[in-house]
Amino acid sequence: MSFRFLIVSFDGLRPDLVSPELMPNLCRLKTVGVTLANHRTVYPSETRSAFPSLVTGATTGCHGMVGNKYLDRSVTAPRFIDTSDAVLLRRLDLESGGRLYSAPSLGEIMAAAGRSLAVLATNTPGTTRLFHHKAEDFGHVRLSGHFREACTPDDVLAAIEAQIGPLPPTPPKNEPDHVGQHWITSAFLDVVWPQYRPDITILSYGEPDVTSHFHGTGAEATRSIITHCDRQFGRVLDWWEAEGRQAGVQIFAISDHGHITGHTRVSVADSLRAGGFNPSDAPAPDGEVVLVPGQVGALYLADPNEAKITRLVATITSEPWCGPVFTSGKDEINGIAPGSLSNNLVFADHVRAPDVAFSFRADDTVDPFGLVGGTFYDNDRAPGLGLHGGLHPKELAAVGIVGGSAFPDVGSASTLSSGICDVAPTILHLLGIDAPKTMGGRVLDELLRPASPPELSVRGEIFEARLGSYKQVLRRVTVGDTSYVESGMAEN
Structure with missing residues (x-):
């Protein structure tokens, strides 16, 4: 049986908030899948650095999305780039001759192999584009739960709107986004899967990130939207158990970073x-x-x-x-x-x-x-709200749960370090597609062959720098040839 893949992302979800009370359906996947107990994101732990790492299998220094915002000094008059702007990202890619990323992305790799990648997301329009920034060039599906400028092709969006309802308006930033999460879930279950059967689908819930930023990571509003997203995932999991699993669909449930409190x-x-x-x-x-x-x-x-x-x-x-x-x-x-x-x-x-x-x-x-x-x-917000981007272990910690026939050790947990860069090379390995050399992530062989896991060396590394009374300490762990950043802290 040939494999297909569904990557479900919960933006900004801390692993220690995945509980039977808040997320019974994600916990249900844990019982039939494998939990990556030491899964991490990249630095900076920002959404529009992390998701490019997901689709390129590469770290920030390789793919070039160095932050949610950066200064572009490649032009005569340096310009400020806000990567939340989908229209700007398209223009940058065209102006650069297709080099918005400095590494090939999953959508490009799949298209070259005659395969497809679909994206459905309620993140910012720029984030939605970054999941598959060339979708319109290949006729692949990319849908935003709110922003038309990030959607392609037009006829697919029109067909979905005719069947499940119009694209929802963007809610105010201080209100949890319930409608958008429901809309993209319905779009996948009712139209994208039955009509297009993509080889890889990315279904990205933009919550609980936004609500955490405006209410607090453990606030009642944030906990409520976490449960709502879990209910949408429950619809997906019901479909997977009834149909998707038999069709060879493998699930990766992830988050792009965690949150800490300002x-x-x-x-x-x-x-x-x-x-x-x-x-x-x-x-x-x-x-x-x-x-x-x-x-x-x-x-x-x-x-x-x-x-x-x-x-x-x-x-x-x-x-x-x-x-x-x-x-x-x-x-x-x-x-x-x-x-x-x-x-x-x-x-x-x-x-x-x-x-x-x-x-x-x-x-x-x-x-x-x-x-x-x-x-x-x-920033201009009150204390007590969620933040991320840095090197605290809770910012770097990310959700990682896999399920499907490719991962036979059900109900288990892998304690080997893993990261967001490992998802793409693992998927390409299972599809029999060669990964480009830019992919620094590793194939998660220990999940694929739990009865005879590979022998991988594991070593910790500590780096320090000082200036006067200032001291910083960076900790990494290396598994085989792949290194992961564990934390970075400073003190006086």
Whole structure:
């Protein structure tokens, strides 16, 4: 029997929120599948870095989506890029001759093999496009639960709207998105699967991420939308048990990152000014350093010489909010600025990478909902809300559960480290399609052959950097030839 694959993603779902009370259906998959107990995302732990890693099987430094937002210095006048904009991403891909990604994506690979990839998502329009940024070039299905500009082909969208109802309007950001999750689930079950039977389908629920950002990771509204998404997944699981499994469908249930809780608001721009810099949030004639907004700090200097980078790192590492800091590599471990580590250690060295990247300082405080993980932050929201992007273990922890005939050790858990980059090479292996050399993820052979698992060496690695009273510690684990970032923390 030939395999088909369904990847179901829950954006921003922490693994420790997968419980029988909140998510009985995802727990039902655990009983008939295999749980990846040490599954992680990439750095930065942002959605539009992580999902490109899902579809390229590569880390940020390889595929080039270095953050939700970045500064494009490949053009004469540097420009600020917000990757939530699907129309902008299409234009960038066309302008660059098809090189939006610096690595082949799953949709391109499948098309070259005469196979299909379908996407149904309620994430931002840009995220939806990034799952399969060339879908219109191959006639593949890509549907947003809200945004027409991310949908293709037009006739497929029209047929779905005629059968299950019009594309739902985008709900206000402070309201959980119930309708969108139901719509994309119905679109898959009622139209996309029965009429098109894609070789791979990505069904991406944009929750609980948005609700966590605006209500808190353990808030009642967030718990409610988690349960709602689980009910939609229950519809999918019912279909799989009645029909999909017999048709050779293998399920990957994943998340792209976790959340921790913001506890202390700060102003990075004020700290930079106090350090003698003139920051701006976009390229400007008199701007000395562009500060890209977000929970992962990205600093782009107008004149990125080593002396200025060194002074910039010294400025931020003297602040109590500063967590791990990365610059281009002086060697395999150290960055060019004292106190920084090399971008290479977190697999984030790319031409689009900032001159200085930092995470806000995180800790293991317990939030009002009883969840471990707190952090400094820089935005206009109140304390107590969900955040991600950095290197706290709870930000990097991701859901990973697989089910189907390819994974025979049902009801078990694999304790070997795995990551979001491993999904694509495992799928291609099962389809008999050669993975490109850009895929740094590994085939999860231990799930495919549990009776005779491969002998893989496992070793931990610790890297440190210091500057005055500032110290950062990065932890990784390597399985065979594949390394995963476990955590990065800083202290004074």
